[in-house]
Amino acid sequence: MVISYKTILIFLLGCFGCFKAFADKENPAVSLGQISSLSSKVLNKTVPLSIHLPENYDSSNKTYPVLYMLGSHYRARFGMLASTLDYMGEGQIPQMILIGIDLPEGNRILLPTREELDTTIPDNYIKFFETELMPHVDAKYRTASFSALYGASNSGFFTVYTMLNAPNLFNSYFASSPSLSVIPEVIQKKIKLGPFKTHGENRSLHIIYSDDEGRLPELVSEFSSVVEEHKPKNFIYKVDELVNQGHVPAIDFTKFLLALYPDFNPIENLDTLDKVTGHFDSLSKRYGHKILPPISTIFSLGADAIRAKDLVAAEKIFEYSLQVYPDGKQSYVGMGVVRRDQKQLEPARALFKKALVIDPDYSLATRLLQRLDE
Template sequence: MRFLLSILFLFTGNFVSAQNTKANQSFQIGKIEEIHSAILNETRTLNIYLPGGYSADTLKTCPVIYLLDGSANEDFIHIAGLVQFLTMIEKMPPTIVVGIANVDRKRDFTFPTTIKKDLVDFPTTGFSTKFISFIEEELQPFIHSKYSTSSSKTIIGQSLGGLLATEILLNKPQLFSNYLIVSPSLWWNNESLLRNPLTEINKTDGKKVYIAVGKEGQKMEADAKKFADLIRVNKKISVKFNPLPKENHLTILHNGAYQGLEFLFDSKTN
């Protein structure tokens, strides 16, 4: 009996010890990287989500999602959660998410404006060209060199992030395969992006573009639809315009991104 009690005590002690060890562990959904940008003259933080079972040996290549507003207290956690869930139910392949943490989103996501009031209210704006160069010349090569990536690259942007994603699509569409654009701030600079010549986008093909907008005011809703209609002229681009009238500017991203990822990664729409 004494022997049995000793064995039981030993087993119970080990079990409790194992539970305590697990209880003290951190639960992690990603890793943090830093990249120094010579173009921006600053070090930028990246939040990286790697799909379950990821390793350079077992997963040869993965698509990459580049998430604007990708700070931990912004959109990274819930977008990574959507990607994990959609991967689990086999709606999309195992995918890496690169959340680009913000320093000054008004500076990085906007091109110069001629509107005097905006220049007064938002004095740091107007440097999207440098940020786009950072993505093209520094960030994408950095991710490609460190991770097993395929040629599939998606950008997700909302609001001013949607403005930046639109600017890239119209001027440098080759930077991404897929564009997930939610509530783009196309009102910027008196809607000048909507008057841009479509020279570059008319030369591209095989892109998939998803545009969502909620109940967000007549101008934003009309601009989003006009933008979708403009790029639909190129029949070689697959476009989905998705009005979500039950959502507003604060609530739209999660539902909009869920439906957008389903569309972008649906093989039937390729």
């Protein structure tokens, strides 16, 4: 089935408000984030890239984990991943930088040749990641020391292949409906004898596929039995078989992220600032980079303290919020309410105005300021 640019545009404009349409037909129908490229000596070509940064990246001083997506020339899929990161970021997972590697030749280029079992091209792509792309991204953006690789179908095979050949290159590997029928004997040999056994801490592989994908369920089962027998002790391996979802299930990315950060939003009630900071300090230690409590979590905690009329606790909470989110409008509104309830009306007014400087359309700050002046 051929999908027109017009159809894609209508779909994406409905789903992803951050897309921009171009009137010039020579330009792409839609774009998201930044279009870039990197000249690669390893691959002997210029590699097109698609970049999506977290909201408020420019105004923050945070570092962010990086997700590398193979096949971002498929704009609808790239848009879906970027939107998912925006939607889930800070509520269910940390905010992340998304780096898309366009594959205009098609993702089959990442496969070894079937006849000669020549792995030159996928091996060179691994070297490209290690020696060119990842150093380039780390130098250009504020990256945390945590990264993941996402691939689907043929690029899902490449994700698995990369994990087996360079297990410490990424912290987590996501493979959606991977083409495991490609050189299965070589893959099994890599699992048993390759560098997979030398992985470091904090590494994982997660495969998702559907039960209606031909022989793939059988191939995943065979692959899993070998992995489970030979995987290192601390390596995390997870498989999800979905029902009647077709090739590369649409919900794969959400499931990948929730499994990667299963307790970012914990079940237990974090009802004190010490519990909140302790939880996220524990996550930071586990993932190897600083993970701050979301500003929404801090704001809710402070609001609870204000409702309980515990202004001492509320003041401490919003002092912390201002410290870690000095450009967060909620930090100023929360402290403004504390000052208002402490009868310090002028400091409260100044704090509400500061929130409106950050976001002139912040309706909560506007209402609080109006009530203060009544």
